[in-house]
Amino acid sequence: MTINRLLQRFGPALDETMRAVVARAADERGFRTMIEYALGWVETDGTPYRQATGKRIRPLIVLLCAEASGGDWRTALPAAAAVELLHNFSLIHDDIQDASPTRHGRPTVWKVWGTANAINAGDAMFSLAYCALARLSDDGLPEARILKAWHLFNTTNLELTRGQHLDMAFESTQSVDKDAYLSMITGKSAALIAASAQLGALVATGDVTLSEKFHDFGLNVGIAFQIRDDILGIWGEPDVTGKSAAIDILARKKSLPVLIGLERSATLTQTYRKSAFTSDDVEGVLRELEAVDARSATEAMEAAYFGRAIAALQTLDLARPSGTELSELAHLLLGRSA
């Protein structure tokens, strides 16, 4: 199984749902263009853009979990569109906060239209995520179930902002411990993947207890996923990731391998007192991380969270073949190179 096969199966219906939602944003003086640009649908002038952007991991998890829990994946399309729009909202604001000039090889929204417009485009995308979720009402789903999905979405969004806050706070903090770091990535990254898995099962079945097991799966996958991102930010192949080599070291980012290194090496702690790194510093940090086995320690943590995710799946009696596909998708995310 490849992600492409899942995209072939779910992509067209997902795309149709998202486009129907975004069409609600009136195209006054380029308003909708910014939103559609951020989603990778158009160029800055509104003409179609056809290269793939983003992997759509989260909505695929929603739809697979809906099916694997024994329901009809189509029921969960509004939730799938909602998590993808929410993810894109967070990217628009993240790129402003990190002053990132490009994403998926294109200028970021703030870079094209300025910070003020990008803040507003993100806010619009946030509203559209809720408009997408509200389409659960169109299919005659039980109202109590829709309300539960909505409540879950609300708490997830609050959790995202908590994680984002911690991530930014850590930039100006000399010492960050691993627990605080895990709490941060749980909010910033894993919470939405956990909610994706839970929403899929909840919307498709209405079974809260069952949906919580999916949450458990998603949370652990999400943490493992973020740890893999950290590994790629240091040791990823630029040709594959599309990012510069050791980019997180140059940015002095306190990602998990660095935190492990700082625990183990006084030399590294000394180096990280500097306010900026030269390329010699970057080389030195890479050598020191190697010397203290920071990479293998990080990969061991990734594998541990991944193991918990698979264990959570195994407690579930999943419908075939989507149960197998879900497990395969998780395996693809582990050890990925981009």
Next chain:
Amino acid sequence: MTINRLLQRFGPALDETMRAVVARAADERGFRTMIEYALGWVETDGTPYRQATGKRIRPLIVLLCAEASGGDWRTALPAAAAVELLHNFSLIHDDIQDASPTRHGRPTVWKVWGTANAINAGDAMFSLAYCALARLSDDGLPEARILKAWHLFNTTNLELTRGQHLDMAFESTQSVDKDAYLSMITGKSAALIAASAQLGALVATGDVTLSEKFHDFGLNVGIAFQIRDDILGIWGEPDVTGKSAAIDILARKKSLPVLIGLERSATLTQTYRKSAFTSDDVEGVLRELEAVDARSATEAMEAAYFGRAIAALQTLDLARPSGTELSELAHLLLGRSA
């Protein structure tokens, strides 16, 4: 009736509801402090702040409309808290977008904590607004009614971002016509007041048709309210408004009196081609606005929208005394001096 009397009646329960919602935002490394600071509850260091900030117009409208429609205003507390939190979300982001250094005499959130944190604090406030609205589920309200309130909230939020987009787009547009301007203030300002009135009636009674009449009232009050803001931005007394005299002229803001002036005066059109204004220019603009009766024309439009609002109220058979209070509140907003 004064707004203070309404605040005495509704304020404590509103405050309690908002505080219960905000308490859900974990106070990790100052995260909640930013939110509570923006709400005027604490100083930047988290110690209590006791001066009044903001007039709480929108939640008062929610609660008065709930009661005037024949329901129990307490039922609408979650909706009242939600619109107030949403309003505060929009202020945090507005202040970044306008680069405003102060609000209610205090430094703005971005000024204290920087743009990146302020974007995130706004996003958190947005999520908290939804968390507040979701508390409608706690009181055993019919689920279908809660879903309708949620859908209304979603479309309102999208409308807010459309209005904000137009407002920013107009800054770089040489000619803005009055219809485009009214469309902008409908989104940016009136939509939330309209939703406040509608939510109050909808939540308290579940009567959609009735709630739409309240929407009509709120929309017209909201437009009149914004037109009054435009008048104060030019002719407000600095001692009363807390803003500099003719601040909107100096900022070359294309507010309604200016648009009317531009329609009527070639001299003014010439002046507005300049990219920055001196104090002589400001004096000249004020004289020209006077010469073409722009103020009275603007006040006539304010009065017209106000008249429609009152007419909408009169089609309703409102419960006493809150129906009277609602009409009195609208009268207070018309012709106000701050």
